Every structure is written in C-alpha cells, then in structure tokens.
Amino acid sequence: MLEEISVCLATLYLRGLNRPTQPLRRRWTRIVSCLRLADTSFDDFPIILRSSGFHEEALLLESKELVGQARSEIERQRVLTSVEEGYPTRWIERLKEGAPPAVWISGSPPSSAFVGIVGSRQIDAETRQFAEEIGRESTRLGFGVISGGATGSDLAGTKGALLSNGSVLEILPYGIDHFVGIDKCGISVAAPREEFSSALAMERNGLIYAGSENTVIIQSRFKEGGTWHGALEAVRRKLCPLIVRHDHSEASRALIGLGAFPISHAQELASALNHTQAQRGLFNIG
Numbered sequence: 001m002l003e004e005i006s007v008c009l010a011t012l013y014l015r016g017l018n019r020p021t022q023p024l025r026r027r028w029t030r031i032v033s034c035l036r037l038a039d040t041s042f043d044d045f046p047i048i049l050r051s052s053g054f055h056e057e058a059l060l061l062e063s064k065e066l067v068g069q070a071r072s073e074i075e076r077q078r079v080l081t082s083v084e085e086g087y088p089t090r091w092i093e094r095l096k097e098g099a100p101p102a103v104w105i106s107g108s109p110p111s112s113a114f115v116g117i118v119g120s121r122q123i124d125a126e127t128r129q130f131a132e133e134i135g136r137e138s139t140r141l142g143f144g145v146i147s148g149g150a151t152g153s154d155l156a157g158t159k160g161a162l163l164s165n166g167s168v169l170e171i172l173p174y175g176i177d178h179f180v181g182i183d184k185c186g187i188s189v190a191a192p193r194e195e196f197s198s199a200l201a202m203e204r205n206g207l208i209y210a211g212s213e214n215t216v217i218i219q220s221r222f223k224e225g226g227t228w229h230g231a232l233e234a235v236r237r238k239l240c241p242l243i244v245r246h247d248h249s250e251a252s253r254a255l256i257g258l259g260a261f262p263i264s265h266a267q268e269l270a271s272a273l274n275h276t277q278a279q280r281g282l283f284n285i286g
Helices: 002-013 025-038 042-051 055-061 064-075 089-098 125-140 153-163 198-211 225-237 250-257 266-283
Strands: 079-081 102-106 114-118 144-147 168-172 185-188 214-217 242-245 261-263
Touching: 002 025, 002 042, 002 055, 002 064, 002 079, 002 102, 025 042, 025 089, 042 055, 064 079, 089 198, 114 125, 114 153, 114 198, 114 225, 125 144, 125 153, 125 266, 144 153, 144 198, 153 168, 168 198, 198 225, 214 225, 214 266, 225 242, 242 250, 242 266, 250 261, 261 266
Parallel strands: 114 144, 114 214, 144 168, 168 185, 214 242, 242 261
Antiparallel strands: 079 102, 102 185
C-alpha cells in the first residue's frame, strides 16, 4: 500500500516530471490520509481522490505516461517520498504539510538523527579546523551530519564526519544529476538537471535546519549572506535549536542574542546539545 502511495506522491509532486499542471503541494498530507483510509489499489486512487474533491490530482493519476515516469524513477531508487523509511522524520514533525512529499536522492539515507553544520564559504584555517572537529565530534556522539554541500564550512564539517566513518546527508541547492558523492547521501527538491539558484539555496537551508536536532553555525557575516538569513529564518520558524561558534564577531554575538547557544571548542558540543535538549520543550521545538 505504501509503495503505491509513494508512486502517487512522486507522480503528483516530484519536480522534473513532464506534468501538465502543478497541484498544490500543501495538500499532500490530506491526500495520503485519504488513500490510507481507503486502503485500495492504485487503479482506484483517481476515483478515491475525485470523490474527496481532489479533481486535479485525480486527473494526473489517470495519465499512464506520467505514472510510468514516477514508477520508473522509484524503481531506479532515485526517489524518496514522505511515506518511505529513510525520509527525515523531523521534516514532517516540524514542517508538517510544508515538508517536501517527494525528493530526488542519490545514495542510502542515514538512519541516525542529525546535527546540522552550516556556515560561510570563505573561512580561514582555524575556522576550517573547528568545522572538521564538529563533524568528528558529531559522529562520536552518535549523530549523522546534515549540511548543504557548499565549499568552506559545509564541506569541512562533512569531511570531519567522513574521516570518522560518520554518516553524511547533503541537501542540495541544485539538481541531483550534479551531485558527486562518495560515502554520503544527497537529496534535492530540484529537477535533476536544474542549476543552482538563490531560491533553491534558501529552500535547502530550511530543510537543513528542519532536519537536524541542532544546527551548528560555524561562521556567519552580520546581516549578509545565506548563512545569516538562513539562521534568522530558522529562529523565526522555530525549526531547531541553534549552536554558534563564539568567535567574538558581530554576527556570532547577534545570534547568541537571538538564543543560539555559544561554544568555543568542538568538545563543548555535547554540553550544548544537552542544554538545547532541556530548552526544547520550553520553546516548543522538536
């Protein structure tokens, strides 16, 4: 049953398929509930959806060509949907109907909880070492690392995790066909050949924060750049608790003022995670 619902979600929402119309994505949770309650075969899905008022979605599911495209990509293990094992459960808990119902994937999704690692692209050697140590420490504490695959802070953090035989999930701001990954998993909401865009980067940032237990901000520029704006959005939407490297910069002081927990050394990560775990209930996060 869940396999057929996965085909339904990919047919309706997976970006990059030759779809004549784009149904409203935020209705996916209601569609899944409807199909689960019906407990019937895929051939009856259009009937069930149409009777529940989902006329556009029912029409798309009647397209054999479109359904065939979705089924083929799932069989090639290039697609992960929100009803499958391996889908980041925090996305559903925190984003609810805003979570992506179907994404492109390369590699096997880690089963562990995640610590997010984000930060500036242009960093010095000391900052790079700190990011690598955070990746290693996250692995030692039993977490996978979720990041954005960007140069600088992101890649330094994932390098530390991989050198410690940890698991890494990269959320990409471009299509999965551009992903080059060894011993790590990549996920993208973009069409497979889509190029980088600022809009995809911002969407990617939200998924990193929403998918992690805590996100460590390695370095940011005050009121500038994707790291700064992504952190502000995470605070505004209460996506997850933040931890920031206290490098005495204006940006780190501002983030601490907004509630981020400061650390100066990677060895402080465990205490930071314990602190934010205690605070999570207070702020209704997670």
